[in-house]
Amino acid sequence: MTQKKQGTNLLYSMMAEARQYSDVIVLGRGDPDFDTPPHIVAAAKDAMVQHAAENVPPEGIAPLRQAIAARVKRVNNIDVDPETEIVVTNGGQEALFLMVVAVLGAGDELIVPEPNYNTYVDSLKFARGVKVGVTTHYETNFRVFPDEIRAAVTAKTRALLLVSPNNPTAGVIPAEDMRALIQIAHDHDLMIIADDIYDQFVYDDVQHVSSASLPGGKERTLTLNALSKSYSMTGWRLGWIVGAADVMARVKALKAAINGGTSVIAQYAGLAALTGDQAPVTMMHDAYKRRRRIVLDALDAMGIRYGVPQGGQFVFADISFTGLDSATFAQTVLQEQHVLIYPGAAFDSVRAQYIRITFLQPEEKLREGLERMKVAVQKMMANR
Amino acid sequence: MPTTKSTLLQHHHDNVLLNVPLPAPMMRTPHDLSADEGLFPLDEHVIEGAVTALESGQTHYVDVPGIAPLREQIAADLNATQHSSYQKTNIVVTAGVQESRFLTIQMIGERFERIAIPAVIHPGALKALGVRPMPLDRIPVEAANGYLPTVEAIRATLESGTRFLYLESPSRLTGRAYSADEVRAIAALIVAHDAAVVWDQGLSVWTMGDAYTALSAQPDMAARTAAIGEVVPGMGLASWFISYIAAPEDWITPMQSQKQIMAICTSTASQYAALEAGKLFAQTHPFNAARLKASRMTLIGLAARTNLDVIDGQAVNVLALRLSPDAKARSLATLTDAGYTVADGADFGASDTLRITVTAEATAGHALSRLLV
Numbered sequence: 001m002t003q004k005k006q007g008t009n010l011l012y013s014m015m016a017e018a019r020q021y022s023d024v025i026v027l028g029r030g031d032p033d034f035d036t037p038p039h040i041v042a043a044a045k046d047a048m049v050q051h052a053a054e055n056v057p058p059e060g061i062a063p064l065r066q067a068i069a070a071r072v073k074r075v076n077n078i079d080v081d082p083e084t085e086i087v088v089t090n091g092g093q094e095a096l097f098l099m100v101v102a103v104l105g106a107g108d109e110l111i112v113p114e115p116n117y118n119t120y121v122d123s124l125k126f127a128r129g130v131k132v133g134v135t136t137h138y139e140t141n142f143r144v145f146p147d148e149i150r151a152a153v154t155a156k157t158r159a160l161l162l163v164s165p166n167n168p169t170a171g172v173i174p175a176e177d178m179r180a181l182i183q184i185a186h187d188h189d190l191m192i193i194a195d196d197i198y199d200q201f202v203y204d205d206v207q208h209v210s211s212a213s214l215p216g217g218k219e220r221t222l223t224l225n226a227l228s229k230s231y232s233m234t235g236w237r238l239g240w241i242v243g244a245a246d247v248m249a250r251v252k253a254l255k256a257a258i259n260g261g262t263s264v265i266a267q268y269a270g271l272a273a274l275t276g277d278q279a280p281v282t283m284m285h286d287a288y289k290r291r292r293r294i295v296l297d298a299l300d301a302m303g304i305r306y307g308v309p310q311g312g313q314f315v316f317a318d319i320s321f322t323g324l325d326s327a328t329f330a331q332t333v334l335q336e337q338h339v340l341i342y343p344g345a346a347f348d349s350v351r352a353q354y355i356r357i358t359f360l361q362p363e364e365k366l367r368e369g370l371e372r373m374k375v376a377v378q379k380m381m382a383n384r
Numbered sequence: 385m386p387t388t389k390s391t392l393l394q395h396h397h398d399n400v401l402l403n404v405p406l407p408a409p410m411m412r413t414p415h416d417l418s419a420d421e422g423l424f425p426l427d428e429h430v431i432e433g434a435v436t437a438l439e440s441g442q443t444h445y446v447d448v449p450g451i452a453p454l455r456e457q458i459a460a461d462l463n464a465t466q467h468s469s470y471q472k473t474n475i476v477v478t479a480g481v482q483e484s485r486f487l488t489i490q491m492i493g494e495r496f497e498r499i500a501i502p503a504v505i506h507p508g509a510l511k512a513l514g515v516r517p518m519p520l521d522r523i524p525v526e527a528a529n530g531y532l533p534t535v536e537a538i539r540a541t542l543e544s545g546t547r548f549l550y551l552e553s554p555s556r557l558t559g560r561a562y563s564a565d566e567v568r569a570i571a572a573l574i575v576a577h578d579a580a581v582v583w584d585q586g587l588s589v590w591t592m593g594d595a596y597t598a599l600s601a602q603p604d605m606a607a608r609t610a611a612i613g614e615v616v617p618g619m620g621l622a623s624w625f626i627s628y629i630a631a632p633e634d635w636i637t638p639m640q641s642q643k644q645i646m647a648i649c650t651s652t653a654s655q656y657a658a659l660e661a662g663k664l665f666a667q668t669h670p671f672n673a674a675r676l677k678a679s680r681m682t683l684i685g686l687a688a689r690t691n692l693d694v695i696d697g698q699a700v701n702v703l704a705l706r707l708s709p710d711a712k713a714r715s716l717a718t719l720t721d722a723g724y725t726v727a728d729g730a731d732f733g734a735s736d737t738l739r740i741t742v743t744a745e746a747t748a749g750h751a752l753s754r755l756l757v
Contacts, residue, residue: 012448
């Protein structure tokens with residue numbers, strides 16, 4: 001049954017199946033194993049006492065928008081006016097949906113470097129837009145080549161999706177490519193939908209560059225971010241979009257239409273995250289760096305090829321040598337070894353030979369999960 | 385030549401539905417009487433419950449439709465108060481009633497060619513439709529019926545061929561709720577025409593006296609109704625954005641998928657707070673409702689002293705006044721000068737009406753007293 005499902009439905013089906021196994025090790029979903037840092041929870045408690053009934057405008061409370069403006073300046077080098085150029089959202093997922101619906105309508109084309117986070121395509125379907133995929137490859141660390149993007153532009157193209165670090169490939173767009181992509185957007189009058197959610201998780205001296213920070217980028221870019229990954233706040237649902245004031249007015253109207261606002265408590269928790277102690281972010285980054293090495297070493301030992309993850313919290317690896325498609329591979333690992341990994345087929349239909357492995361488990365558990373996966377792979381190879 | 389950006393901005397500018405103004409879901413200032421819900425204190429047990437959950441690690445993604453105990457609690461409350469037969473699988477927890485409107489209108493609407501919405505309605509329904517419009521019919525309403533469509537108006541709409549309706553009971557403008565006879569008649573029409581309904585019953589907990597009659601509890605209506613409303617209204621959680629959709633399971637599936645696409649889940653802090661508030665609701669709510677009822681009676685008395693026309697309604701948390709254009713303009717100016725904000729019925733489609741949020745404290749009374757001078 002699972003193999004017949006696609007995209008998000010395939011992932012949720014596997015997550016439901018994984019819950020049946022009491023000893024399951026989850027290396028699938030992008031939900032950090034760390035709990036939210038205590039000082040953020042404490043701030044939420046204070047907010048429940050002091051701000052529980054506070055008015056929440058659709059764009060978010062002013063102190064949080066000011067903190068976001070400071071953050072995107074500090075981390076992303078993007079100048080934004082907190083009054084008019086920020087909308088707070090229910091997590092990065094809502095930000096993603098709003099950006100797509102704000103920019104694209106029926107028949108409009110969005111250029112999507114593939115593979116990519118499947119919710120972009122789901123959101124595009126809601127907007128009745130059209131995906132134009134541009135394939136990236138592990139041999140080049142899933143680099144987004146500007147010339148290939150330019151070749152994909154048609155008269156119906158309205159926007160370009162840039163997710164850096166990418167999910168699921170973990171590829172990062174270097175500055176020179178980002179400049180070239182902005183030039184393409186300028187030449188063809190395209191908007192840019194930028195997803196920076198993993199911007200604080202890059203490795204091996206790779207630099208993250210936001211398109212809105214470069215000349216000519218800001219006026220045509222909507223940029224999303226969220227606290228889910230960087231502060232381990234997935235359950236709180238807090239994110240944001242920044243962009244030029246004229247387009248952000250449209251985003252704000254859409255935000256008011258789809259839910260009206262974001263929980264006041266989540267917003268004060270987010271304020272504490274952005275303005276408080278940043279040591280937990282550094283701690284988590286260091287932990288992910290170590291875990292990434294563990295995963296890569298294990299994949300090397302199994303003979304599995306991958307694009308070297310330059311960022312993110314996962315590895316996208318090629319399992320074609322097993323002779324199995326990714327859904328069958330992931331299903332086998334889950335059923336036989338109780339380890340949940342995501343099949344690449346869920347991220348786009350042509351990625352049937354890839355799997356995504358997250359490193360969002362403690363090192364010991366991560367090692368055990370990879371050991372179990374190795375057993376499954378050995379069995380697959382023995383049965384070939 | 386227009387640019388991509390100028391084209392999308394023009395498209396936005398031209399979208400009348402998306403640009404309708406909304407009343408705030410919560411009071412913005414102590415003198416703000418335009419909100420859907422007044423100020424209510426947050427019980428310390430609710431804070432404890434939410435903090436305990438967060439401190440124990442409930443800071444991660446949870447199930448898309450909501451945490452199981454909250455969905456079970458919502459279903460049980462609806463079953464107990466409205467004679468419904470919901471299971472937790474019939475419930476989606478949403479990030480506020482506007483999200484409930486959006487998910488129901490957009491996702492159930494995919495099954496139909498057009499939608500009918502009363503000519504007077506909470507503007508959030510139109511706004512939700514505006515994100516991705518579909519053909520819209522407006523159902524005529526009458527002031528004498530509390531600005532709800534009559535059964536005959538609903539019949540005419542269905543006979544015209546529209547099969548998807550959005551209705552409120554009570555009206556979020558006037559508080560007027562359909563009687564049991566009216567609900568039975570509406571249900572019979574819906575079944576006879578093989579139609580479907582989004583039924584905004586968010587103010588139902590504020591009806592006093594006669595028992596509230598829910599559409600979904602009528603024969604053959606559970607499979608044709610998506611009921612929406614706030615979770616534990618009046619418990620101090622308006623700013624936490626926590627509401628529900630109760631619907632047949634085959635409707636839940638696409639709404640749950642869309643919820644995943646646009647939010648993954650509702651904030652865990654809000655869900656655990658609502659779960660705790662739900663345990664207190666049965667003992668707290670009657671006290672809150674009784675206080676609002678007393679306040680509303682006082683307001684009606686004040687209105688009578690100046691011949692202000694109060695629109696009859698069963699929900700005690702709102703009071704709607706019907707005024708001539710001149711009187712309305714004078715009243716709005718007087719209230720604004722005194723620092724008060726009230727909801728303009730024009731935003732709901734009733735240009736001759738003002739809506740005042742009924743408060744347990746004297747705020748609403750003080751505001752109305754200004755109109756006596």
